[in-house]
Structures are given as structure tokens and as C-alpha cells.
Amino acid sequence: MKLEINGQPYEVESDGDTPLLWVIRDELGMTGTKYGCGLAQCGACSVMVDGEIVRSCVTPLDSVANRSITTIEAIQNDAIGRKVVAAWVQHQVPQCGYCQSGQVMAATALLKQNDKPTEDDIAAAMVNLCRCGTYNAIKAAVQDLSGQKV
Amino acid sequence: MNDIIRDLQVDNLQVDKDLPTGAPVNLSRRGLLVGSMGAAAGALVLGFGLPVRGARAQDAAKAVAPGTRVPAFLEIRPDNTARFLSPFVEGGQGVFTAMVQIVGEELDMDPKSFIVENAPTGSDYLVVFGKMRITGGSMSVRTSYDTMRKLGASARAMLLEAAATRLGVAADKLATEPGYVVHAASGQRIAYGDLAGDAMSLPVPAADSVTLRDPKQFRWIGKPVERLDVLDKSIGKAVYAIDLKVDGMLHAAVQHAPRLGMSVGAVRNEASVRAMKGVISVHHLPGAVAVVSERWWHAKRAVEALQVDWAEAGAKPVMDGIRVMPANFSTADFAERLANEPGDGKDAEKEGDAAAAFASAKTVVTATYHSQYLHHAQLEPPSTIARFNADGTLDVWMPNQAPEQFQADIAKRTGLDASKVNVHSPMLGGFFGRHFLYQAANPYPQAIQLAKETGRPVKVIWTREEEFLRDPMRPMAAVRFKGGLDANGMPVALEAISICEGPTEGIAGHNKDKLDETAVEGLTGKSYAIPNRRIAQIYVENPTMLAYWRSVGNSMNDFLYESFLDELADKGGKDPYELRMQLLKDNPRLSTLLKTVGEMSGGWKRGPFTAEDGTRRARGIAMASPFGSHTAAIAEVSIKAGEVVVHDVWEAIDPGSIVNPAIIEAQINSASALGVSQVLIEEAVYKNGMPVARNYDLYPILPPSRMPRVHARIIESGEKMGGIGEPGLPAVPPAVANAVSTLTGERVRRMPLSQYTFNS
Numbered sequence: 001m002k003l004e005i006n007g008q009p010y011e012v013e014s015d016g017d018t019p020l021l022w023v024i025r026d027e028l029g030m031t032g033t034k035y036g037c038g039l040a041q042c043g044a045c046s047v048m049v050d051g052e053i054v055r056s057c058v059t060p061l062d063s064v065a066n067r068s069i070t071t072i073e074a075i076q077n078d079a080i081g082r083k084v085v086a087a088w089v090q091h092q093v094p095q096c097g098y099c100q101s102g103q104v105m106a107a108t109a110l111l112k113q114n115d116k117p118t119e120d121d122i123a124a125a126m127v128n129l130c131r132c133g134t135y136n137a138i139k140a141a142v143q144d145l146s147g148q149k150v
Numbered sequence: 151m152n153d154i155i156r157d158l159q160v161d162n163l164q165v166d167k168d169l170p171t172g173a174p175v176n177l178s179r180r181g182l183l184v185g186s187m188g189a190a191a192g193a194l195v196l197g198f199g200l201p202v203r204g205a206r207a208q209d210a211a212k213a214v215a216p217g218t219r220v221p222a223f224l225e226i227r228p229d230n231t232a233r234f235l236s237p238f239v240e241g242g243q244g245v246f247t248a249m250v251q252i253v254g255e256e257l258d259m260d261p262k263s264f265i266v267e268n269a270p271t272g273s274d275y276l277v278v279f280g281k282m283r284i285t286g287g288s289m290s291v292r293t294s295y296d297t298m299r300k301l302g303a304s305a306r307a308m309l310l311e312a313a314a315t316r317l318g319v320a321a322d323k324l325a326t327e328p329g330y331v332v333h334a335a336s337g338q339r340i341a342y343g344d345l346a347g348d349a350m351s352l353p354v355p356a357a358d359s360v361t362l363r364d365p366k367q368f369r370w371i372g373k374p375v376e377r378l379d380v381l382d383k384s385i386g387k388a389v390y391a392i393d394l395k396v397d398g399m400l401h402a403a404v405q406h407a408p409r410l411g412m413s414v415g416a417v418r419n420e421a422s423v424r425a426m427k428g429v430i431s432v433h434h435l436p437g438a439v440a441v442v443s444e445r446w447w448h449a450k451r452a453v454e455a456l457q458v459d460w461a462e463a464g465a466k467p468v469m470d471g472i473r474v475m476p477a478n479f480s481t482a483d484f485a486e487r488l489a490n491e492p493g494d495g496k497d498a499e500k501e502g503d504a505a506a507a508f509a510s511a512k513t514v515v516t517a518t519y520h521s522q523y524l525h526h527a528q529l530e531p532p533s534t535i536a537r538f539n540a541d542g543t544l545d546v547w548m549p550n551q552a553p554e555q556f557q558a559d560i561a562k563r564t565g566l567d568a569s570k571v572n573v574h575s576p577m578l579g580g581f582f583g584r585h586f587l588y589q590a591a592n593p594y595p596q597a598i599q600l601a602k603e604t605g606r607p608v609k610v611i612w613t614r615e616e617e618f619l620r621d622p623m624r625p626m627a628a629v630r631f632k633g634g635l636d637a638n639g640m641p642v643a644l645e646a647i648s649i650c651e652g653p654t655e656g657i658a659g660h661n662k663d664k665l666d667e668t669a670v671e672g673l674t675g676k677s678y679a680i681p682n683r684r685i686a687q688i689y690v691e692n693p694t695m696l697a698y699w700r701s702v703g704n705s706m707n708d709f710l711y712e713s714f715l716d717e718l719a720d721k722g723g724k725d726p727y728e729l730r731m732q733l734l735k736d737n738p739r740l741s742t743l744l745k746t747v748g749e750m751s752g753g754w755k756r757g758p759f760t761a762e763d764g765t766r767r768a769r770g771i772a773m774a775s776p777f778g779s780h781t782a783a784i785a786e787v788s789i790k791a792g793e794v795v796v797h798d799v800w801e802a803i804d805p806g807s808i809v810n811p812a813i814i815e816a817q818i819n820s821a822s823a824l825g826v827s828q829v830l831i832e833e834a835v836y837k838n839g840m841p842v843a844r845n846y847d848l849y850p851i852l853p854p855s856r857m858p859r860v861h862a863r864i865i866e867s868g869e870k871m872g873g874i875g876e877p878g879l880p881a882v883p884p885a886v887a888n889a890v891s892t893l894t895g896e897r898v899r900r901m902p903l904s905q906y907t908f909n910s
Contacts (some may be wrong), residue, residue: 014445015427022447026401031393032386034579036529037614041846044529072386088384092376092812095820096242097383098529098579104384126854129846131529131580132242133823135857137816 001065005030006074016062020054021045023061024071032072032101036129043128046102046109047071053109053125072101081108087141095132102128107142117146214273215280217297220305220354222274224253226346230329232259235269237277238290239551240379241578241585242820243875244813245290247377249298251370251809252291256302256363258326259342261375268575271553271568285551286583286698288777288873291809295871303360305349312349313340374812379577391549391576392533392611399535399607400430401446402600403453406619407437409839410590410695411463411474414439418457426452433603435596436469442604446611471589472695479693479839481523481626488628488649488690489518495647495686498665499674502682504634507643511634515721517714519631520900521706523834524624524699525843527851530579531617536597537607542566547574548594551585556594559587563595581875582824583698588622588657591695615844622657623834624699625650625692627706629673631714634682639722640732643682646673646711649690652703656696660689668698672707672880675775677740678715678733694836700824701876704776709829709901712772712884717897726888727754727771739804739867740780744773746802747782750863754784758893761788767797770888774880778872779805783822783881785858787889792907794890796826796858799882803862806869818862818878825882827852831904 003010005028014023019038024030024047036044038057045057048070075081084107087093094100103126110117110125117125122142130138217223217237225233234253240246246266254261269275276283277294306326313331314321317338325332330339342349365371382388407413414434417423423441424432428448433440439456443449463474508514534548544566550556553573561568578585585592593610600608612620627650634643652669655661665687667674673685699705719726727748734740748754757768765788773782783801787794799822808814831850835842843849862878887898894908 014447018447022445025393026445026447029395031389034390034529035392035531035611037846039614039845039847042529075385085381085384089376089380092380092816094242094377094380094383095244095816096529096578096580097379097388098390100383101386104386123855129529129851129853131527131582131824131851133820133827133852133857134816135823135852135854136819136860138854 001061003064003069004067005069006071006077012061014061016060018061019057020047020059020061020064020069021056024056030071030073034098034101036099041129042099043102043106044099046105046128048105048109051109051112053106072105075104075108078108080111083145084108084111084141087145091137091141091144093134093137093141095134099128099130103130103138107138107145110142111145115146117142119143119148122146215357216274217277217280217294217301218304218354218357219274220301220308221350222272223269223301224305226342226350228343230263230341230343232264234264234266236266237269237275237283237294239268239285239575239578240266241285241551241581243581243817244377244810245285246379247375248291248809248813250378251375252295252298253302255368255371256299257306258328260328261370261378263329264378266378268577271557271573276554283552283554284586285581286586288876292778292871292873295809299362300357300360303362304355304357307355307360308349308352309342309345311352312345316340316345316348371809373810375810377813388577390530390579391535391547392530392579394535394547394576394609396535396537396607399609400442400444400604401449402440402442402597402608402610403446403449404435404438404440404593404596404610404612404616405453405456405458406616407460408619409475409477410437410472410620411468412460413437413463413468415459415461418459420456423452423455426455428452431604432456433600435599437590438596440596440600440610442600442608450613469590473693475839476693477839479836481834481836484692485520485626485628488626489520491649491688491690493688495649495688496665497684497686498667498670499683499685502643504643504645504682504684507682508632508634508645511642512637513635513721515633515635515718517631517717517897517899519629519710519714521627521710522832522901523626523694523836524828524832525618525621525834525849526580526582526584526697526699527846527849528578528580528582528584531612531614532593533609533611534592534594534597535607535609536594536601538601543570543572544598545572545574546594546598547576548592549578549585550575551578551581552587555587560594560598564598582700583702584621586698588695588697591620591622591697614846618841618844618849622695622697624705625653625656625669625696627710629710633714633718635718635722639724641680641718641722644680645684645686646714647686647688648673648707649688651690651692651696652687653696653698655689656692660691668703670703670707672704672774672776673711676711677737677775678730679736680733700821701776701879704774704876704880705828708772708774708776708880709883709887712774712881713887713891713898716770716888716891725756727756730771730773739869740773742867743780743782743802743804743865746863746865747771747784747800750800750802750861751784751798756892765790766893768889768893770885770890770892772881772884772888774877776873776877776880778870779803779874779877780872781877781881783885785882785885785889787886787893789893789908792909794830794886794903794908796830796856796886798859798861799826799885800861801863801878801881802865803877804865804867804869805872805874805877807866807871808864811864814864814874815862817874819860821876821878822860822882823852823857825879826856826858826886829883829886829901829903830856831902833902833905
């Protein structure tokens with residue numbers, strides 16, 4: 001099956017019902033996208049497909065054939081992604097960091113669709129779990145990016 | 151893990167001389183170094199090794215105090231960057247950054263110019279009390295602060311000595327500036343990176359011979375230095391155990407017995423599962439089955455397809471050190487049993503004459519409080535890679551917070567000498583107490599067995615479901631409280647009998663002649679001037695596997711105590727904040743803390759009151775003194791659709807003195823999140839001997855929508871340095887519960903609050 005990930009074409013051999021997460025991590029060896037629950041509960045596996053956030057642990061490979069997939073590995077190739085990363089550093093968001101690939105992807109997807117999200121927009125989009133409880137730092141970083149006073 | 155954590159709780163960090171260090175006694179440093187370097191030179195994608203030059207230059211046969219041999223920790227490279235090998239594992243608490251703030255301060259090198267990796271096993275790294283190595287108990291910085299300062303200062307002295315030789319001047323004519331030795335008279339500057347080759351071959355000066363920097367001159371200690379790992383963690387480059395790969399590696403997934411203690415009986419469909427796509431082999435393990443494949447997804451699908459007839463536990467345990475889970479175990483029944491267990495318990499703390507004081511008290515209040523089992527629920531599921539090497543060594547990569555203890559355990563299991571076992575300790579995708587040596591709770595025995603049986607390196611990853619089935623839990627307790635009030639409503643006597651099993655005795659075994667302090671800490675160690683007190687424990691063995699959880703006994707006991715204290719305040723007609731102030735009037739340190747948190751919140755107001763948005767709200771106060779630090783927290787709550795909303799948490803912490811205020815603020819946020827999560831929604835429920843929840847759907851952890859604003863303030867009293875990672879948690883659950891009790895008029899005596907429906 002042909003995939004486009006981070007602007008590169010890939011030919012993968014996994015079955016069509018394999019979750020995209022395991023194709024990315026195991027077959028393609030890109031481990032920035034994380035496995036947390038396998039049940040679309042935590043969001044650690046978030047990637048963008050055609051600019052939309054999806055949870056790759058429950059996304060079958062055959063549903064993303066010929067679509068444009070972006071993983072955390074390419075986040076700094078994206079103008080908005082770069083800003084999100086800079087805000088993450090400025091606000092010193094990560095602690096253990098395990099969920100942060102997914103958080104950065106979620107913030108980037110939000111800001112790509114809506115460059116001035118309201119507090120409610122942010123709350124609706126930034127729903128990934130973080131066991132370290134970095135939520136306030138995440139919110140501050142996204143508000144900062146959306147031009148809101150923190 | 152045995153008695154270690156228990157000693158961490160003690161305010162003055164005196165350790166029994168007989169404390170087990172976790173270090174294998176036959177450890178040969180030289181053998182170990184060779185082993186580690188061999189691993190680094192092998193096929194591993196990521197290298198973990200030791201600085202070769204320095205290690206060789208030192209004579210390993212000479213006994214060296216842990217934390218003093220500079221080349222074991224520090225490599226300064228030609229490009230004037232430094233690599234520091236940390237004795238403490240990074241799992242989000244910021245310890246890598248804190249370590250190089252301390253070392254860099256004395257070495258005179260900017261923390262930004264360091265990269266930090268977890269150190270391999272070895273006696274050099276047993277820096278906790280100079281004899282053991284764990285990352286836990288909020289101990290890293292406070293127990294190694296002096297050692298790390300001296301280490302940095304020794305390295306600087308060596309660089310000065312090397313520069314003196316090279317320039318032909320006396321060392322005392324030289325000075326340093328960050329990363330350079332400077333000779334003012336001639337204007338010459340030599341980069342540390344140019345000198346390191348010479349310097350690291352020099353003898354390390356005696357630790358007490360080096361001069362430390364005047365704290366008034368600190369550039370990095372005490373400052374909000376940015377963390378070193380934040381960028382990598384924001385772009386997916388941080389590497390966790392689950393991300394590692396070695397050449398020729400196979401993947402494995404497991405299906406555990408539904409109840410611990412059962413073993414594999416018949417497997418009904420093994421032949422058809424062997425024929426499934428990608429399956430290389432099917433294995434029977436103690437209490438589990440495994441499938442090995444080239445791809446983990448194939449292994450996972452196949453192992454879940456296995457139809458196993460699990461055999462009930464026989465007389466001989468399926469694994470050492472485990473408990474057999476009864477088929478009829480339920481947490482609801484067990485909570486009832488704890489609450490009704492007869493007896494007065496064994497004294498943990500006694501002051502005055504509580505019995506006499508109750509007899510003469512104006513009012514006596516009794517109540518039973520409960521805490522619940524909790525999961526760690528760290529986001530990174532457990533994994534391990536095991537690889538047997540041609541030279542007879544074994545490499546194991548796994549999340550862990552005590553490398554030498556895992557090494558010793560693996561040596562015991564495999565019959566290998568510990569020097570042949572290389573334990574690699576990657577960054578952790580969450581700590582929370584999950585990564586100690588708990589029996590049946592870590593995949594490394596499975597990975598080792600599978601590597602042996604397949605003849606290939608194997609990586610085992612547990613699914614979230616298998617993790618929640620085998621995650622050892624924070625203990626549950628029932629506490630019978632009794633309080634006596636005088637005619638003025640002031641508490642004159644307090645008794646707390648906790649019916650529980652402490653995590654330490656749960657892990658290391660119960661000793662009927664001793665008391666597990668981790669069972670009662672937070673009931674004990676309170677500073678309130680209540681003249682007659684008795685704190686006791688009735689030990690009841692749990693059928694579950696128990697564990698340390700962030701802030702250990704304090705994680706539940708401060709909820710239990712501080713909520714009951716509010717109940718006493720109510721019965722005595724006292725405001726709970728004023729009552730605490732009175733009970734602490736002779737304790738300036740805690741009075742200051744209490745005043746501070748009151749001021750932070752805009753002045754204590756209990757409520758209920760109506761907020762600007764029209765919601766009815768109330769505030770609760772609580773205090774805790776865990777891990778050598780002291781905290782006070784105020785929480786503001788309302789009720790929405792029957793559920794508690796926590797709007798704000800104000801928390802003041804006095805850890806004595808500090809290294810990085812930004813990291814402390816982050817840890818107060820993090821600890822508040824876990825505290826709010828515990829009090830609002832978390833509970834691991836067992837029915838019929840099995841956990842009801844196997845994923846986050848039925849074991850919810852705090853989502854962003856329920857995170858309060860957190861306002862932290864640090865007070866540096868100048869007292870002895872305390873912990874940071876855990877102390878922020880214990881005061882938060884009771885502050886929330888007390889606020890809810892005030893708002894609803896219903897006294898909350900159990901966590902989590904999600905079991906109640908409140909009226910708005």
C-alpha cells in the first residue's frame with residue numbers, strides 16, 4: 001500500500017486493518033508518535049491526516065491510503081508547527097513528555113484550522129490526557145499562540 | 151525494593167547502617183565498566199556507555215566513595231560541551247536539569263552546555279546517602295546536593311591543575327569563567343574541552359579539600375533554568391524504553407492470567423494461532439502466554455486470540471513473591487472488612503493520654519474514613535528488551551527507577567553474575583512510583599525468557615489492558631477516628647486507627663515486630679498541638695499486589711486526617727483555618743505557610759459564597775508535611791450537574807531551600823493534578839478477583855477539562871532541604887474534600903467524590 005507521510009511517499013506491507021500507529025512505529029521506525037492506550041482514550045498517538053487530527057491507534061491503514069499524513073517528526077517543517085514547538089519550549093510544557101507529541105500535534109491541527117481559537121475552542125480541541133498534569137502550561141501555550149492574554 | 155522508601159519518609163535523613171543498598175555485593179566495578187562499554191560498542195541504536203578515557207585512567211581496585219570519581223560522571227568534549235551521567239532517572243521531574251545546575255555551578259559551566267544520560271549500573275552511582283541508588287522518595291536533589299557540588303568543584307580543580315601544568319604557572323594564579331580556565335596575568339584562556347584529556351587523568355582531589363562557591367554568587371542554583379529535555383520532548387525526539395530497537399529484535403505481546411497466581415493449563419487453539427499471519431512462536435510463561443512476531447501488532451492480535459484454560463493456583467506459587475488473587479475478591483467487600491476489623495492496633499505515635507482525655511472531653515466525635523486502590527496509570531505502557539550477547543552478557547532495557555536492584559534480581563533469576571547483566575535505564579514516560587522492583591509487575595522476566603527461547607533479542611510491550619491487570623496498586627485503608635473537644639471546642643485528644651497494609655510491608659513482607667511507617671505517614675508526623683494523641687495500625691494483608699504511588703502513605707493519609715480535622719472544627723464551632731492557626735501558634739514555620747496560602751487566595755474565606763459567575767462555591771484548607779517539605783493548600787469548588795468542579799488550587803510549599811523554582815512550580819502543578827484526579831475520579835475496583843477497568847475508559851484519569859488553575863508559591867525558610875516531586879500532592883485531596891463538605895453540608899469521608907451525586 002502507498003502512503004504519504006511527512007511529504008515522502010512510502011510503500012508499506014502491513015495489512016489494511018493494521019492501525020496506522022503500528023505502521024508508523026514498527027514498519028517505518030518513526031517512534032515519535034506514542035502508544036498509550038490503543039483505544040482512542042489518551043491521544044498520545046495523535047497525527048494529522050490531511051490537516052485533521054486523528055488518533056492513529058484506531059485508524060486503519062487502508063483508510064489513509066493516498067492521504068497526506070503528518071507526524072511529529074515533521075512538525076518543524078510546518079510554519080505553525082514551528083510556532084507551537086517554540087511556545088512549548090517557552091512555556092516549558094513537557095514533564096515526562098510521553099503525551100507531548102500528541103499534544104503538539106493537537107495544538108498544531110487546531111491552529112491550522114483556527115488561528116484565533118477562543119478558550120472554548122481550545123478546550124474542545126485540546127483533550128489529550130497528560131498524567132503529569134501539564135494542562136495549565138498547555139493551555140497557556142495555546143492561548144499565547146492565539147494572541148490571547150494568558 | 152524493600153525498606154528503602156520507608157527511610158525516605160523520615161525528616162532527618164539518617165539511615166540505618168544495615169539499610170540494603172540494592173547493590174549486588176559481588177559487583178566488580180571494572181568488570182561492569184567493560185560490560186557497559188561492550189554494550190555501547192554493540193549493535194544498539196542508542197549508545198549508553200561510559201567515558202572511556204577517564205574510566206581507564208582510574209584504578210578500579212581502589213575503593214572510591216560513591217559520587218566522587220569525576221570521570222564516572224563527567225566527560226568534557228573537545229567542542230566544550232559536557233556529558234553528565236546522572237545517577238537519577240529522568241521521568242519528568244526535571245532531575246537531569248537540576249543535577250547539571252548543581253554540578254555546573256561548581257564546575258563553572260553553563261547547564262545549557264550539558265547533555266545528560268542515565269548512568270549505567272555501578273557503585274559510583276550509589277549516591278543516595280552514599281550507599282544506594284533509587285530515584286524516588288523525592289530524594290534525588292536533597293540527598294545528593296552536597297555530593298554533586300563537590301563533584302563539580304573537584305572537576306574544576308582538576309581542570310585548573312591541568313591548565314597550571316600546561317601554562318607553567320601555579321594553579322592559584324588561575325581562575326575560571328564558564329567553560330574556560332583564565333590566566334589573568336597573560337590574558338590566556340583555555341577551553342575546558344582542550345584541557346579535559348589532561349584533567350580527567352589527574353587524581354581526583356579529596357572531596358573535603360575543594361572550595362565550594364559562596365551561595366550568594368550562585369548563577370544557576372536557585373534560578374529558573376530551562377529544562378534540558380523540553381525541546382526533544384516537544385518534537386518527538388525523546389526516546390523511551392518502548393521506542394528502543396536493537397538489531398535482529400523480535401516483538402512479543404502477552405496475555406496474562408485473569409487472576410494473579412493462575413497458570414497456563416490447556417491452550418485450545420494454539421495450532422490455529424501459530425498459523426496466524428506473522429506469528430513466529432507461541433510461548434507458555436509463568437501466569438501468561440506470549441506470541442512472538444516480527445511485528446508487535448501481529449503478536450498482539452495473535453496472543454489475544456489464544457483461548458487459554460487457566461489453572462487455579464496450586465500449592466506451589468507460579469512465581470516467587472506473588473499473592474494469589476481469590477476468585478471472590480471484591481474491593482467493596484474488602485473496604486467493609488477493613489472498616490469493621492476489630493482491635494485497637496499497634497501504636498505508631500503516642501503522646502499524652504488519649505484515653506483519659508476522651509473520658510474528660512466535653513464532646514467526643516467518631517468517624518470512619520476510607521481511601522481507595524489506585525493505579526499509576528503512567529502513559530507509557532511497560533516494555534522491556536532483552537538480548538543475550540555472544541560474550542555471555544545480557545543486556546536489558548526497561549523503565550526502572552532502581553537499576554542496581556533490577557540488575558541484582560536479573561542476576562538471581564538467570565544465574566548470571568551481576569557483572570554480566572547490563573541494565574539500561576531510558577527516560578521514563580511517567581514515574582508515579584510505577585517502576586520499582588515489584589513482583590509480576592514488570593515484563594523483564596518475560597522478555598528474558600523469550601529471548602532465551604527464541605535465541606533472538608526480544609522486546610515485550612504490554613498493552614494498556616495487560617498493564618492495568620498487573621499494575622500493583624496504592625493501598626486502600628479504613629481509618630477509625632476519634633476526637634475529643636474541650637468546652638471551648640478545641641481538640642484535646644485525637645486517635646486514628648488505620649486498618650490497612652502499608653506499601654512497604656506489602657512489597658517486602660510484613661514484620662509483626664515492626665511498624666510500616668509508609669502505612670501511617672500523614673496520620674503520624676502532624677504538627678498540630680493536640681496534647682493527647684494515639685496513631686495506630688491494624689495490619690490486614692491484602693490479596694492484591696501493592697506499590698508505592700506518588701507521595702506514598704501521605705497520598706491518602708493526609709486526606710483522611712485533614713478531613714477529620716475539619717469535622718472536629720465543625721463540631722467545636724471553629725473555622726477550620728482559624729483552628730489550624732491556633733493549633734500551630736507555636737510553630738512559626740507552619741504558621742507562615744498557613745498565612746501565606748491564605749494571602750495567596752486573597753484572604754481566607756470559607757464560604758459558601760456566590761461567585762461572579764453566579765455559581766455557589768466554597769473553599770477548603772489542608773496541610774501536609776511529606777518528604778521533608780511542608781505544604782498548605784486551599785481549593786475552591788462548585789457543583790455542576792452533580793459533579794464537583796475544582797476551580798483553583800493555591801498551594802504554598804516550604805522545602806527549606808531550592809535549586810530550580812520553575813521546576814518546583816511545574817511539580818506543584820503536576821502534584822495538584824494527581825491529587826485532584828485521585829479525590830475526584832480515581833478508584834481501581836475489583837469484582838470477582840478481577841479489575842473492572844482495563845483501560846482509561848473505565849479508569850478515568852484527570853482530563854484537561856477538570857484541571858484547576860494552580861497558584862504556587864515557594865517559601866525558602868532556610869531549613870534543611872526537603873523533597874519536591876511528591877510533597878505537593880497530599881494537601882490537595884483534603885482541601886478539595888473539605889471545600890465540598892462546606893459547600894454541600896455533607897461530610898465527605900471517602901474518595902473518590904465521583905461516587906457521590908451532589909445537589910448544586
